[in-house]
Amino acid sequence: QSVLTQPPSVSGAPGQRVTISCTGSSSNIGANYDVHWYQQLPGTAPKLLVYGYSNRPSGVPDRFSGSKSGTSASLAITGLQAEDEADYYCQSFDSSLSGYVFGAGTKVSVL
Amino acid sequence: QVQLQESGPGLVKPSETLSLTCTVSGGSVSSGSYYWSWIRQPPGKGLEWIAYIYYSGTTDYNPSLKSRVTISVDTSKNQFSLKLSSVTAADTAVYYCARADYSMRFDPWGQGTLVTVSS
Numbered sequence: 001q002s003v004l005t006q007p008p009s010v011s012g013a014p015g016q017r018v019t020i021s022c023t024g025s026s027s028n029i030g031a032n033y034d035v036h037w038y039q040q041l042p043g044t045a046p047k048l049l050v051y052g053y054s055n056r057p058s059g060v061p062d063r064f065s066g067s068k069s070g071t072s073a074s075l076a077i078t079g080l081q082a083e084d085e086a087d088y089y090c091q092s093f094d095s096s097l098s099g100y101v102f103g104a105g106t107k108v109s110v111l
Numbered sequence: 112q113v114q115l116q117e118s119g120p121g122l123v124k125p126s127e128t129l130s131l132t133c134t135v136s137g138g139s140v141s142s143g144s145y146y147w148s149w150i151r152q153p154p155g156k157g158l159e160w161i162a163y164i165y166y167s168g169t170t171d172y173n174p175s176l177k178s179r180v181t182i183s184v185d186t187s188k189n190q191f192s193l194k195l196s197s198v199t200a201a202d203t204a205v206y207y208c209a210r211a212d213y214s215m216r217f218d219p220w221g222q223g224t225l226v227t228v229s230s
Contacts, residue, residue: 034214036215044222047218098174101160
């Protein structure tokens with residue numbers, strides 16, 4: 001059980017907006033440690049999607065955006081597309097565990 | 112651009128030591144800007160950070176694995192390696208190597224290699 005809590009799944013129709021939450025605590029997100037998001041397409045390695053809460057690497061569409069509020073972070077996908085079907089993971093540092101931690105992942109399905 | 116490639120046995124017996132190597136191309140493990148990391152993913156499950164090493168030899172380990180893990184770097188071969196001792200079936204996973212910067216964002220990742228622990 002991860003210290004970063006994500007919903008197991010979210011779904012939406014093409015074109016819709018979905019959000020994935022990553023709920024932490026005062027020993028990780030609430031302590032202002034960076035939060036990064038990864039996309040893992042089926043059968044492939046994870047890929048960096050958003051870093052430092054809200055920054056996108058070159059090549060990542062602006063349909064993907066990240067934010068932070070208090071002890072939680074969120075990833076939003078607008079204009080949902082079939083190719084966005086994947087698992088999404090948040091990641092941060094936890095001072096209580098003294099290590100880098102990932103959320104359990106959220107499966108995004110496009111209806 | 113930088114590419115990483117994992118290599119090593121795909122099958123390890125229980126109680127033995129798992130050994131993997133990550134070869135870096137298009138960049139140098141001696142770069143002072145990056146931390147070289149290992150992350151694993153059991154089949155059908157989530158991601159778990161294992162360890163990182165800096166080119167100078169500075170290391171950090173996941174406390175839950177620290178007693179069994181050794182990470183090392185070979186700058187002459189532009190590689191870094193992972194050893195995990197006393198493995199059990201619970202160590203069966205896809206093992207990824209990745210580069211991280213100061214903020215510990217992992218990018219890029221290797222393609223991953225499946226290691227199965229079984230007799």
